[in-house]
Amino acid sequence: MFHFYRYSFITKPLTSIILSDEMCPACNKKGCIEVTLYLRYAKVFIPILSMGRPTSVCCIECGHEIKSVNTPLFDKNKYSPGVTNGIKDIQASRKRSLLEFINPWTVFILLGLALTYGLISLWSFSSNKTDNNELLKSPKVGDIYKVNIDSMFISADEKAVENKISKTLFKIMDIKNDTLLMVRNKHKAEGIGLSESDWNSLSRKNNDFGNTPYKISSKGISEKKEILEFFNKKKMDSINKTDVVKSTNPFHFSKSIGKIPDYNGIEIIERK
Numbered sequence: 204m205f206h207f208y209r210y211s212f213i214t215k216p217l218t219s220i221i222l223s224d225e226m227c228p229a230c231n232k233k234g235c236i237e238v239t240l241y242l243r244y245a246k247v248f249i250p251i252l253s254m255g256r257p258t259s260v261c262c263i264e265c266g267h268e269i270k271s272v273n274t275p276l277f278d279k280n281k282y283s284p285g286v287t288n289g290i291k292d293i294q295a296s297r298k299r300s301l302l303e304f305i306n307p308w309t310v311f312i313l314l315g316l317a318l319t320y321g322l323i324s325l326w327s328f329s330s331n332k333t334d335n336n337e338l339l340k341s342p343k344v345g346d347i348y349k350v351n352i353d354s355m356f357i358s359a360d361e362k363a364v365e366n367k368i369s370k371t372l373f374k375i376m377d378i379k380n381d382t383l384l385m386v387r388n389k390h391k392a393e394g395i396g397l398s399e400s401d402w403n404s405l406s407r408k409n410n411d412f413g414n415t416p417y418k419i420s421s422k423g424i425s426e427k428k429e430i431l432e433f434f435n436k437k438k439m440d441s442i443n444k445t446d447v448v449k450s451t452n453p454f455h456f457s458k459s460i461g462k463i464p465d466y467n468g469i470e471i472i473e474r475k
């Protein structure tokens with residue numbers, strides 16, 4: 204029968220030394236006491252957990268066993284100074300390999316750390332999300348929005364269209380029903396804003412924002428996380444005139460300027 208979880212404990216000798224000055228208490232011969240260092244590990248197809256590095260001491264002449272490899276870790280037996288030193292020496296002589304560090308305790312501690320980290324990041328992420336959503340639902344004058352802007356550039360030879368992403372800030376100056384009157388920061392930074400610090404270089408000062416407000420759809424921000432600018436009246440009238448099916452959907456009368464970052468951990472709206 205096949206067991207997926209078939210495991211075994213392996214005790215593998217790593218190295219051994221002969222204690223030349225030690226005498227065997229059984230056969231009284233000298234220079235035949237051997238100290239062996241083992242590596243013990245649990246194995247499920249592949250070695251997974253180190254269970255320590257036990258030692259054994261025995262006479263290679265008569266087979267007398269001074270210390271068994273299965274002696275418990277906190278061994279109360281007294282050995283001769285020569286044997287005690289021999290055990291110390293052999294343990295110090297071999298550096299621990301990576302495998303030997305992966306013992307049950309390290310795995311336990313690592314799992315604990317990973318779990319703690321996961322819970323903390325999950326908690327901070329979800330609290331950030333709710334904050335953002337609360338603010339999105341109830342825009343207030345003075346709110347500053349982080350915005351990634353997609354701009355199309357025609358290349359010098361006019362053959363290719365290049366897409367450049369930059370980031371800037373929009374600020375609410377007034378609110379009229381579904382329309383937010385927003386001014387745009389005079390500066391922008393290149394590249395997409397993936398983390399909070401990407402927006403740090405932009406000034407939040409009043410005089411760093413332009414004077415002409417954009418008419419932005421509040422619905423576009425809360426529903427699509429998009430900065431949608433309403434067309435002017437002339438264009439809206441012409442759309443109304445030419446369209447066969449009359450639309451009241453604000454998205455039908457606006458064009459996209461940029462997108463609000465909708466990913467991990469970014470404070471979309473800054474409110475004082």
Ligand SMILES: [Zn+2]
Nearest residue numbers: 227230262265
């Ligand atoms: Zn012996």
